[in-house]
Amino acid sequence: MEFFTNIMWMVDILEVTHEGILKKFEFLKGNLIVGKAGIKGANSEERLPPDQHVPETHILHNLVRGFYKPAGKPYILSYQATESSKNYGKQIIWNDESETEFLHIEMAPPDKENDPSKKSDIAAARYNLNHNIPIGILHKIKKGHNRMLGLGIITSERDDGVFIVEPYSLKDSSLHPLEQLKRLIKNEEINTNFVAEVVQRRGQAIFKKKLLEDSAKCAICGMDEPSLLIASHIKPWKYSSDFERLNKFNGLLxxxxxxxxxxxxxxxFTDEGNVIISSFLTPKTKNKLGLTENSWIHLDEAHKKYLLWHRENCFKA
Structure with missing residues (x-):
């Protein structure tokens, strides 16, 4: 019921203004904003005016520090990555050389022990992590020049305190089920088991669609009948976070x-894509299924963390 509980929380807590600001970040993705006026307003008295996304005056980031936690709120609203040696070094792992899409961001919290906001920033980031709340992402290219990178979602916290942020989209209903479930939970008598089942069934269908868009054949044998192919989770649904359940890199067709x-x-599979076969399979079975030690599948970098989980938690050596 954790998934349903999180969605119920989002319906109650994700205010209209907050949700509007997140939509605005996604709308502005790819835009270069020069100066502070387009991010926080011309001055402290003049915030950004209401617009098509946000119904009241607002700011996207205060441009003071990397983490931006609005006063009185428990969550991080946005993060400004600087890529400067003076600011934690390389924080953005880019998807390609164009530096327009990020693969993930290593979001380092304040590192000064006497920083009065350090504890609240870390607590707020954990709040986002635990409640699956997305954040806006800015890339400070140089002083006064910020490129909007859209949205990200905190998927984990490393042992060194760095938060890992992966791309997120409100436009993709598979990643943002809020609107789908608002309609389902209007009835207070609704059976929560039914809701969870509907969500999982819908999620599995969207998950398979994502995998089919990349390759419409079995990763191992090449069988290419779409109706027979299965979108197999690497880290199973029941053990995955909401984000992981619908992340295509957590799946193999x-x-x-x-x-x-x-x-x-x-x-x-190894990180290189080489098959590892359990000793529980007999030579006859391996032969029937066309499995050899030379079997290999194509993997992306983002698959590796899920395969590590599978090797450590699922594989029967």
């Missing part, structure tokens, strides 16, 4: 036979 083997931990 497999034929029924290979999906069963993977689901039961009888095969897994």
């Amino acid at each position: 497999l034929c029924p036979n290979h999906d069963k083997l993977f689901d039961q931990g009888l095969i897994t």
